[in-house]
Amino acid sequence: MELYGIFEWIYGLLADTGLPEPWLTFVVYLGLGVVIFGTLSVLALFLVWWERKIAGHIQQRFGPMRTGWHGWYQTIMDAVKLLQKEDIRVTTRDKAVFFWAPVVCFVAAYLAYVVIPFGENLWVADLNVGILYIIAVTTLTVISLLMAGWGSNNKYALLGGMRSAAQVVSYEVPMAVSILTIIVFSGSLSMVDIANSQQGNVIFNWFIFKPPFGIIAFLTYITAATAEANRTPFDIPEAEQELVAGYNVEYSGMKFAMFFLAEFVNLFTVSAIATTLFLGAWHGPLLPSWIWFLLKTFGMVLLLMLFRWTFPRLRVDQLMEFAWKFLVPLTFANLILAGWMKYAGWHW
């Protein structure tokens, strides 16, 4: 069943009410915003639970088991608990910065979903600079982390904030360049166009299977995306064993929950982008398009979770070294070669 039909039907109902034009668009997009926000928040809660289950099973334990079937609403209860908790504010904080950091983090995490296509005809807006927009807004997260690190007035938090700034700025480059390789293939910056150029029920249309550039771009993207999402082996901003909790060491209650949820929304974002760019977006046989999209995205999420529960953490200077001395040259070489191939007219 295609979800698009439902949205079209609701839009039809709204249009029939005879709302004047600017208001109609406003109401429609407001509604879409609420739907996306709600879906993603639930999804993030689900991802937290899923991560805990997967971690549990990798480590041969159960993970959450108490609340519902296999603890399915454990994270909801956690969220409720966090809502009730006292919001501890250090007296020496920078008040405005401390307050706004989680908000910025939370908002920045959701911004990318404006252009991500969840399925056939299932997107909020098809910007013609879609992928550029995503690169721009996902970087906003780093500002919030820096704000949190600074505003907490805590040495551990500041170290965490500085680490995250250094890390995200470094990994932005290889990530953008590996995305550029895909743009060379597709010839468009629009997410929808990129998705559509992988059409066809044979998986060999997917950009990941454009050897060798596609697979290299995929691997570099995944590496950089893990760093963008602050996950092990690149989770140095919060590095529990070194910086206690890094930038969010002074946060508690709902503010902490916002950071926490944003982290998982980011996880889903990078997986969704990877799906759209490399894994043929929503294209797939038999099942509805949005189910294909979710399946592929969750596959990616699973991969990232496997990273997290297998690998040790890199050190901050090694992380920079890896980005600048290995990933950046590799992605640039990949991009140049791919562009040259394209120019030479070699089709895959």
Add this chain to the structure above:
Amino acid sequence: MGVLKDFFNLVKGMTITGKHLGRHAVTIQYPEQKMEMFERSRGVVVLLSDKETGELNCTMCMLCMRACPTAAIQIDAPRDENKKRVLNSFVIDNTLCCYCGLCEEACNFCAIKMAPLYEFSTWNKDDLVWDVKKLQEMGRDVPYEDTRKKKPAAADKPAAEKKPAAAANPGADAKPAAPEAKPAAPEAKPAAPEAKPAAPTEKPEETKDEAAPSKAEPSDDDKKGDV
């Protein structure tokens, strides 16, 4: 090729974790499922009762109290006019207990045991100070092997019937640990001759050793110590 080798090693690690993803958990869900405790597990200290009569096995010889390295056991059993010990109180402070099991080893009468029980948490610290009733109740269902020397009750049935009080509880004797003082209670005389030869043959040197301090007590320099 170093990069490829590193990549291969990363994938190898992920196959190991991925392999475990499908395996069964080795942990258990605690309150519903419980681990089977080993018979020797040293949990909480309990007082054991005689399997037949239900009386406490304790003879108030104080050996456990003296063996305890943290002074968790407090026994108050003064002698009455017949030089018999009367149990006033037997208190174990579980907040002090360090679960070393020395009391169990010191006891010659299977009276005290570290039972494989572990669920005794409370909200109140005072509830962890157990008196003799609570200790006996906790020890009610604890299985144990009765290695005591044959008591008059078991050895001589008619005698036990005649004088149940003395037979069932030989611990009421003045110096139960000292073999020569065994049949101290004059009423128990008919049963005693059987018990007397049995006692020294079983654990002669140990019993003597254990008994020694109770006589040579004042020489022991139990000076002040801190806990």
Add this chain to the structure above:
Amino acid sequence: MTHDEIKSYIEKTFGDKLTLLDTGRCEPVFEVKLADWHDVARALRDDQTLQFDYLCNLGGTDTGERLEAHCQLASIKKSHRVDLKVVLDSGNPSLASVRDIWPAANWYEREMWELYGINIEGHDNLTRFLLPDDWDQGHPMRKNWDAPDFVRFPEFNA
């Protein structure tokens, strides 16, 4: 080297600086004279036959009548061991630091200073260590130490 060889060698080399207190139950034990402690320690390390390069343990003892310092040395290269003992001056217990010989002695000496009140000459960092920073109730490992508000281990009078 066997125990007997060590005994005879050390007695021969150091002569009157130390005396053998042999219980025959463990490694050879020597009592070193307080004044010669540092020299003997250095010589024991530097002697090519003995080469006691490894400090096992260093600490104080309060026998009730006097304060002693004890020291266990081992040789990694030669695999042998010796025990040393120094009887300290009870009025003003003080011992030369052997930190310059074995850096490992650092914390052991701080501990001696703190818990026994043995002054370590030549140690530059005698500060609170195992005890709280504001501790002012004396040297707790001494036998005559007594502090208020302590729960006593009860005396048993059967």
Add this chain to the structure above:
Amino acid sequence: MSPLRTEEFTINMGPHHPSTHGVCRLILTMDGEKVLKVEPVIGYLHRSIEKICENRTYVQCVPLFDRFEYVTSMSCNMVFSLAVEKLAQIEVPERAEYLRVIMLELNRIASHLLFYGVTAMDIGALTPFLYGLRERELIVDLFEMTCGQRLTYNYIRPGGVSRDIPPEFIPKCREAVKIITEKMSDYEGLLNENPIWKVRNVGIGYLSAEDAIAWGVSGPVARASGVSYDIRKNDPYSIYDRFDFEIPVHHNGDCYDRYLQRLAEIKQSLRIVTQALDGLPEGEIQPKKKINAITFKPPAGEVYARVENSRGELGTYVVSDGTNKPLRVKMRGGSYNQLQALPIMIKDCLIADLVAIFASLDVIMPEVDR
């Protein structure tokens, strides 16, 4: 243009920090991420066990030694028992010696498995911790089956051991040995050649052999620096001279070698356990004249006993004045010296390296503070 002015700052790591393994406090002087100076502050776990021992009888001291170095309580029991046996010249029965060796080596394996997990966790890999503990559980079960406790065993006593093993011990123990031998490939596969693991550990926290000896560092840390010294071989106690095992030695003296060293030691310990199980004789487990918990009085004298623990030399100095209570008990643990030597290993290290170094030393705080 004048150079950019930077400022050193002090950061307080611990006593409640996730990677200080208990309550150690490190005062770090840092320049950005770089650690310039580290000053360990100890004493948060000081329970004055040495003083308490002076007021307890010899057998009552054994449970206190359990709490001295709780990860390898068997070694602590062993070292005190050795000291008392030396003092009182007690002959230990053959079976008891074999049981002691089995327990000591099993405990060494358990401790190294814990190290494997904890050090991986400090470097960010969370899963190995659970894998290490999973196999440790097998060993802990064996201990519980034998002596009733999982951590503070109070098993090895002056004169022998407290109880004989139950009949199901030997098959269970053989099975555990087999499982751990199999799982070693998992442990090694997860970390040994992992490029992230190597880059975090190789060349970090270098300690030279000379420094190791001078600072009194012993055990796996010293052997990873190339000091081939193991008390089991060089100053044998109990019956270790009867078994065929090697002392693995690594030479780079960095965190990675300390890690490899411990994995190699697990394998050797498994060998010893197998041999001891094969050679386990029948017989008594306590000497003929049993040691009474209250009245036992060794003759006056002083003795220093030491055993090879999973953290280095574990020693105890016991002075007896002929009464039933020791006059002085001094405990010496390997962690004490290793923590002491921490400041000389931090050359050019970042805060993340400091965590790795601290983990590789396998410091256990009760052993330091006592």
